[in-house]
Amino acid sequence: MARVYNFSAGPSTLPTAVLEKARDELLDWGGTGMSVMEMSHRSKAYVGIAEQAEADFRALLAVPADYKVLFLPGGATGQFAAIPMNLLRGKTKTCYVNTGIWSEKAIAEAKLYSEVLIAASSKDNQHTAIPARADWKLDAEAAYLHYTSNETIGGVEFHSVPDSEGLPLVCDMSSDILSRPVDVAQYALIYAGAQKNMGPAGIAIVVVREDVLGQTLPFTPSIFDYKKQAENGSMLNTPPTYNWYLLGLVLEWLKEQGGLAAIEALNTRKADKLYAAIDNSPFYSNPVDPACRSRMNVPFRIANTDLEKTFLAEAKAAGLVNLEGHRSVGGFRASIYNAMPEAGVDALVDFMAGFEKQHG
Amino acid sequence: MARVYNFSAGPSTLPTAVLEKARDELLDWGGTGMSVMEMSHRSKAYVGIAEQAEADFRALLAVPADYKVLFLPGGATGQFAAIPMNLLRGKTKTCYVNTGIWSEKAIAEAKLYSEVLIAASSKDNQHTAIPARADWKLDAEAAYLHYTSNETIGGVEFHSVPDSEGLPLVCDMSSDILSRPVDVAQYALIYAGAQKNMGPAGIAIVVVREDVLGQTLPFTPSIFDYKKQAENGSMLNTPPTYNWYLLGLVLEWLKEQGGLAAIEALNTRKADKLYAAIDNSPFYSNPVDPACRSRMNVPFRIANTDLEKTFLAEAKAAGLVNLEGHRSVGGFRASIYNAMPEAGVDALVDFMAGFEKQHG
Numbered sequence: 001m002a003r004v005y006n007f008s009a010g011p012s013t014l015p016t017a018v019l020e021k022a023r024d025e026l027l028d029w030g031g032t033g034m035s036v037m038e039m040s041h042r043s044k045a046y047v048g049i050a051e052q053a054e055a056d057f058r059a060l061l062a063v064p065a066d067y068k069v070l071f072l073p074g075g076a077t078g079q080f081a082a083i084p085m086n087l088l089r090g091k092t093k094t095c096y097v098n099t100g101i102w103s104e105k106a107i108a109e110a111k112l113y114s115e116v117l118i119a120a121s122s123k124d125n126q127h128t129a130i131p132a133r134a135d136w137k138l139d140a141e142a143a144y145l146h147y148t149s150n151e152t153i154g155g156v157e158f159h160s161v162p163d164s165e166g167l168p169l170v171c172d173m174s175s176d177i178l179s180r181p182v183d184v185a186q187y188a189l190i191y192a193g194a195q196k197n198m199g200p201a202g203i204a205i206v207v208v209r210e211d212v213l214g215q216t217l218p219f220t221p222s223i224f225d226y227k228k229q230a231e232n233g234s235m236l237n238t239p240p241t242y243n244w245y246l247l248g249l250v251l252e253w254l255k256e257q258g259g260l261a262a263i264e265a266l267n268t269r270k271a272d273k274l275y276a277a278i279d280n281s282p283f284y285s286n287p288v289d290p291a292c293r294s295r296m297n298v299p300f301r302i303a304n305t306d307l308e309k310t311f312l313a314e315a316k317a318a319g320l321v322n323l324e325g326h327r328s329v330g331g332f333r334a335s336i337y338n339a340m341p342e343a344g345v346d347a348l349v350d351f352m353a354g355f356e357k358q359h360g
Numbered sequence: 361m362a363r364v365y366n367f368s369a370g371p372s373t374l375p376t377a378v379l380e381k382a383r384d385e386l387l388d389w390g391g392t393g394m395s396v397m398e399m400s401h402r403s404k405a406y407v408g409i410a411e412q413a414e415a416d417f418r419a420l421l422a423v424p425a426d427y428k429v430l431f432l433p434g435g436a437t438g439q440f441a442a443i444p445m446n447l448l449r450g451k452t453k454t455c456y457v458n459t460g461i462w463s464e465k466a467i468a469e470a471k472l473y474s475e476v477l478i479a480a481s482s483k484d485n486q487h488t489a490i491p492a493r494a495d496w497k498l499d500a501e502a503a504y505l506h507y508t509s510n511e512t513i514g515g516v517e518f519h520s521v522p523d524s525e526g527l528p529l530v531c532d533m534s535s536d537i538l539s540r541p542v543d544v545a546q547y548a549l550i551y552a553g554a555q556k557n558m559g560p561a562g563i564a565i566v567v568v569r570e571d572v573l574g575q576t577l578p579f580t581p582s583i584f585d586y587k588k589q590a591e592n593g594s595m596l597n598t599p600p601t602y603n604w605y606l607l608g609l610v611l612e613w614l615k616e617q618g619g620l621a622a623i624e625a626l627n628t629r630k631a632d633k634l635y636a637a638i639d640n641s642p643f644y645s646n647p648v649d650p651a652c653r654s655r656m657n658v659p660f661r662i663a664n665t666d667l668e669k670t671f672l673a674e675a676k677a678a679g680l681v682n683l684e685g686h687r688s689v690g691g692f693r694a695s696i697y698n699a700m701p702e703a704g705v706d707a708l709v710d711f712m713a714g715f716e717k718q719h720g
Contacts, residue, residue: 003393006398008398008399010400011397011401016387019387023387026379026382027363028363033364034366034373035379037374037561037606038366038371038372038374039368040369041371041561043368043682073435073438073562074433074434074600075433077583078433078434080581080582109582112578200397200602201598201599201600202563202601202602202603219472221438221441221581222437224581236437237436237438238370238371238435238437238553240434240561240563240600241561242562242602243600243602243603321393322400
C-alpha cells in the first residue's frame, strides 16, 4: 500500500528519501558488490561510512573539539546505567530532575549506582509542567545534574538549558536531539537513543566532554566504558554497523534540509499548527503548560472517551496511524519528529477538524 | 557491480535471498505502509515478527522448553560482562578455556567480576590445537565453565561438547551457531553475536536455562539482566528492532535450506573441499590440528609471503574479497559461514589452483 503518516513515538517514521536510498544500495553499496551490513567494520569502505556519520553529526550539532562523539550499542536505557558508571568519579550522589516517565526510568537505573537526589519533580501535577527553576534543590556534592529534555509520554519539553549551579550537566535528548540547535558547551554529556529522531533502534550517541572521562567504576562493562570506546573510535567491539550507516543517511538528509536551524523552523511550524488546532477547538484538549509543550510529541484528548476508538479507526482509514496515547495516559498522541513531513501534520489537522464536525 | 564472494570473518556475507527480501519490503512491510524499522516494538505487526523469529530459532536449534531465548542489544562483547554478572550466583570463581583471541577477550572481561581459573590453554601452541580434555583442570567451586566453540582467528573449532564435570557449561557460539545441530540440554547458557552466522551486527542471542536465572549482581545494567529481560520478552527497553527482523529473515532462509542437519552437511562439504585444496598442495598450508579445524574460518598460508599482496589483488579481481588473514596472524583466511554458497568455495578453490600453477 502507499506509505502512511506514522505518528509512532518510537521507533518512528523515517524520511522516505532515506529509506529509498537504503533500499537502492541494499545489495551493493558504492560498487563494492556487498551490502553495508556485510562489511567488516574494519574495512576501508565501512570506516569511511562511520567517519562521515560522525563528521556530519559534529557539523550539524556544532560539537566542540574537546567533546567525544560515541556510537554505542543499545539505546538510552543502556546509557541510564553507563552514565553513573562513567561519571560518578569517586562521588556517591547524583541529582536528577523528574519530568516524566523517561526521567523516572533514568532515576531507577541510577539508583543501582548512586544516591539519587531528586532536584525537582513534576509528579504532583501529573507531569504537565516543568517545576520553576527557582524551586530546584541541587547538591554541590553531586557528581552531575541529569534531566530529560523531552518527555515523549507527557509531551513536555525544556525550551532552555537549566542552570546547573556548576554541576556537570547531563541530558537525555533521545526524543528531541537534532530537532533544533543546542549549545553543546553547556553540557558535560548529552546522549540519545537513535529511534526517535536519528534512525532505527539499536544504537545510541553519547557526546561527552573529554575532561570527565577516565574514572569509570571498576565493574563497568567494556562496551559501556566511554574512555575505552573513545580510544577505539567506538569500535572496541563490533558496533551495530548497519544502524550506524542508516543513522548516517538520516544525518545526510538533515544536512540537505538545511541543518538544525531550518529543521527547527519547520518543527515549530508543525507543532504550532497542531497545538492551534487543539487550542482553537472546544472538542480537543492538551493539558500541558504552554511554556513547556513538546514540539515532538503532542498528546491530546477528547472529552467523550467513547469516541476514541472511532477516532483511531477513522484516522487509520485516512492513512494516519499510531495515534494512540501511551497506555499509561490514554487519549491520543501525535509524534511529529523531524521526519514527519508538514503534509502529515496538515493531514492530521484536517482530519481532526472533520472528525469534530461530524462528532463534536 | 555484481555481488562478490565475501569471505569476511564478520560482519560477513548474508544470503542474497535475504537481502533481496529486505530490499523489497524496505518501505512497506506486509501492506502496513511502513518499514519494519519505523514500527513501534509494541505494535502487533512487530511483535509478530519478533515472535516468529524466536519460534524459528527455537525450532531450528531444538531449544528445550525450560530455556529462555533472549534477543539483546550489542554483540558477544557485551555478554562477556553480562554472563558473570548473571551467573556468579554468590560464587566468586569462574573457569575459562583459552583456545584463542575470543576466549582471551571473554576472560579479560570476566576478570572484572570474578577470579578466573584457566582450565586449559592452547596459548603455548599458538592456538593450533585444543588441549586434550584429560589435561583440563576444573574447580568444583567455580560458578561455571566457559569455552568458545569456534575461534575465528586461529580457525579452531570444538567438534564435541566437553565434559564440564557437573559445572554449568557456558559457550560462546558467536561464529558457529546454527552451522550444525547442538544438544542445547548440555548447556546452562549459549550465546552468540549475530554478525557471523545469523544477521547484521547489533544484536546477540542468549539461550539460558531458567534455573540459573535470578541472582544477578546488584550493579547489573537492566538491559543485561537476563531475568528482567526474560520477564519482558527481551523488550524491557526498545530492542534493536530491525536487526531482530533481519535475523528472522536469516532463520526463515535457514529453514528453507532444510534446517541445521542440511546446513551442516553443506558446511562440511564446503570445508572439506577447501582443506583438501590446501592439504593436497605443497604451495598452501594450514597449521591447525585436523581434529579441531574450523568449518567456518579457514586460515591458510603460502611459504613465499612476498606473493601475498598479489594473491589478494588477483583474488579481488576475480570477485573473491576479504581473504586477508587477521592482522595478528597474517596470511589468508576464508570465512565460509552458512551464507557462503558452495559456488563461492568452488571459485576460491579454482582460483587457488590457478594461482599455484602460475606462481608455485
